[in-house]
Amino acid sequence: MLTIYSKKIAFLSLAALIGLASCGKNNEGSTPSGTDPYGNPVPTPPTAAKTNLTLTSNVKFGNILTDGDGKALYFFAIDANGSSGCTGGCEIAWPVYYAGNEIAPAGIAAADVATITRADGKKQTTYKGWPLYYYAGDAAKTDVNGDGSGGTWFVAKPDYSIMLANNQLVGANGKNYIDGAKEGTGTTQYLTDAAGRTLYAYAPDTFNTNTYTKADLSNNTVWPIYESEILNVPSVLKKEMMVQITAVGKKQLTYKGHPLYYFGSDVKRGDNKGVSQPVAGVWPVLTVNTVALSQ
Numbered sequence: 001m002l003t004i005y006s007k008k009i010a011f012l013s014l015a016a017l018i019g020l021a022s023c024g025k026n027n028e029g030s031t032p033s034g035t036d037p038y039g040n041p042v043p044t045p046p047t048a049a050k051t052n053l054t055l056t057s058n059v060k061f062g063n064i065l066t067d068g069d070g071k072a073l074y075f076f077a078i079d080a081n082g083s084s085g086c087t088g089g090c091e092i093a094w095p096v097y098y099a100g101n102e103i104a105p106a107g108i109a110a111a112d113v114a115t116i117t118r119a120d121g122k123k124q125t126t127y128k129g130w131p132l133y134y135y136a137g138d139a140a141k142t143d144v145n146g147d148g149s150g151g152t153w154f155v156a157k158p159d160y161s162i163m164l165a166n167n168q169l170v171g172a173n174g175k176n177y178i179d180g181a182k183e184g185t186g187t188t189q190y191l192t193d194a195a196g197r198t199l200y201a202y203a204p205d206t207f208n209t210n211t212y213t214k215a216d217l218s219n220n221t222v223w224p225i226y227e228s229e230i231l232n233v234p235s236v237l238k239k240e241m242m243v244q245i246t247a248v249g250k251k252q253l254t255y256k257g258h259p260l261y262y263f264g265s266d267v268k269r270g271d272n273k274g275v276s277q278p279v280a281g282v283w284p285v286l287t288v289n290t291v292a293l294s295q
Contacts, residue, residue, distance in 0.1 A: 051067050051068055051097075051098070051099050051100050052067070052068040052099055052101070052103060052105070053065060053066075053067070053068075053073075053099045053103070053104065053105055053113060053125060053127075053132075054066050054067065054068055054070070054105050055105045055106065055107050055108060055158065056070050058072070058142070058144060058155075059142075060144065061144055061147070061155050061157065062157070062232070063107075063157065063158060063159070064144070064155050064156060064157055064158075065127060065132065065156035065157070065158065066141075067097065067099070067134075069141055070141040070142070071134060071138060071141050072134075072135065072143065072144045072146070072155055072156075073097050073132045073133065073134065073155075073156040074094065074132070074134070074135055074146050074147070074153050074154060074155055074156055075127075075130040075131075075132070075133075075153070075154050075155075075156050075163070076094070076130075076131065076133060076152060076153055077151075077152040077153075077154070077163075077164045077165055077166040077189060078152060078165075078166045078167075079130055079131050079196075080130075080163070080165030080166070080167055080192055080196040080269060080270050081167070081196070081268075081269055081270030082126070082129045082130075082131075082196065082269050082270065083116065083118070083119070083131070084116070084118050084119075084124055084131045086133060087118075087119070087120060092136065093136050093137070094133040094134065094135060094136070094146070094153070095133065095134045095136065096118070096122055096124050096131075096133060096134075097124065097125055097132040097133055097134055098115070098122070098123045098124055098125050099113075099115075099125040102114055102115055102125070107158070108127075108158055112127055112128045112158075113125065113126070113127060114126045114129075116131060118131075127156060127158070128194055128195045128196075129196055129269055130156070130163075130196065132156055133153075135149070135153070147235055148234075148235045148236060151189070151236050151288075152164075152166055152189075154234045154235060155235075157232050159194075159231040159232050160194045160231065160232050160233065160234065161193075161194065161228050161229065161230055161231040161232060161233060161242060161253060162191050162192070162193070162194075162199075162233045162234065162237065162242070162253075162255070163192045163193065163194055163195075163196060163234060164189055164190070164191060164192065164234050164236070164237075164288075165189065165190055165191075165192045165196060165198070165270070166187050166188070166189045167187060167188065167190070167270060167272065168185065168186070168187060168188070169188050169190075169272050169275050169285065170272065170273065170275075171272075171273055171274075171275045171276025171277070171280065172265060172273035172274070172276050172277055173276045177275050177276065177280060179285070179287055179289075181275065181280040181281035181284055182280075183280070188285065188287065189287055189288065190272070190285035190286060190287050191255060191260070191285065191286045191287070192269075193226065193228070195269060196269040196270060197262060197266065197269055197271075198263065198266055198270075198271060198272040198274065198285060199226055199255075199260045199261065199285070199286060200223070200261050200262070200263060200275075200283045200284065200285060200286070201255075201258035201259070201260065201261070201283070201284055201285075201286055201290075202223070202258075202259065202261060202282070202283060203281060203282050203284065205258060205259050205293070206293060207257040207293040207294060207295045208243055208245050208254050208257050208259070208293075209245070209259070210225070210245070210247035210248070210252060210259040212259075212261070213225055213247055213248050213250075214248070215248055217248060220248075221264050222263075222264050223261045223262065223263060223274075223283070224261060224262045224264060225247060225248075225250050225252045225259075225260075225261060226252060226253050226260040226261055226262055227250055227251050227252060227253070228244070228251070228253040229244065229251075229253075230242045230243070230244055230253065236288055237288065241255055241256050241292075242254065242255060243257075245259065247259065255286055255290070256286075256290055256291070256292035256293065257292050257293030257294075257295070258286060258290065258292075258293055260286070261283070263277065263283065272285060
């Protein structure tokens with residue numbers, strides 16, 4: 001009985017192998033759609049997420065950056081130095097956005113879109129050096145509920161004239177400062193340009209009047225004029241606080257009457273070395289609470 005049983009098993013196994021080989025040969029190049037070479041159904045792969053960076057028109061905010069499904073993206077003021085300050089539990093509310101590519105949408109300069117590798121090893125898409133995030137509280141694709149949250153989260157727009165940074169002030173002398181030109185350790189929120197570069201006021205200036213820059217621009221490399229149109233500002237500021245003046249032939253943006261400047265020795269985004277030059281208080285940063293110059 002054992003010999004007969006073994007022969008049956010061998011015969012059935014051989015027949016199965018012949019059948020499989022025959023099936024593969026006869027159906028080569030003619031497998032029905034949705035099935036494998038043996039006629040078995042193949043599961044449909046999930047549709048890829050629409051992660052491409054997109055410029056989307058929003059009723060309240062105008063043009064904003066979104067993913068391919070129109071879901072809003074955000075900047076975080078702590079990220080002015082170009083690295084992500086939202087990690088751990090922060091990511092539950094503000095998930096990282098990664099497009100998977102660096103393709104700029106129409107209307108966006110390709111050089112403004114990039115990818116960073118975070119300290120935790122994750123990839124994150126950036127715009128003008130600002131890491132991009134979702135907000136977990138946005139349920140519908142038209143939601144922009146995260147804007148202004150904590151005074152540090154702002155919807156990602158392509159055309160900010162001014163942005164805000166939350167950072168420690170460190171002068172060129174290596175000393176730490178806080179708002180008010182005082183020495184101390186602590187975070188100050190202050191104005192930057194759209195790419196996170198620190199902006200300053202010159203204490204002797206008068207209302208909407210640049211008293212620093214020489215007519216021949218010989219000192220403009222030391223404290224360059226901030227040249228900008230009046231575009232958009234973070235929602236904790238008001239656009240009417242900005243005025244564009246003409247100073248020595250250049251269009252200079254002012255804030256609350258203070259003409260705005262860069263410091264030439266701030267070599268990278270996040271630098272704010274000018275706060276100690278030549279002594280603290282001469283070239284202060286500007287904040288939401290900066291007192292307006294009198295007209």
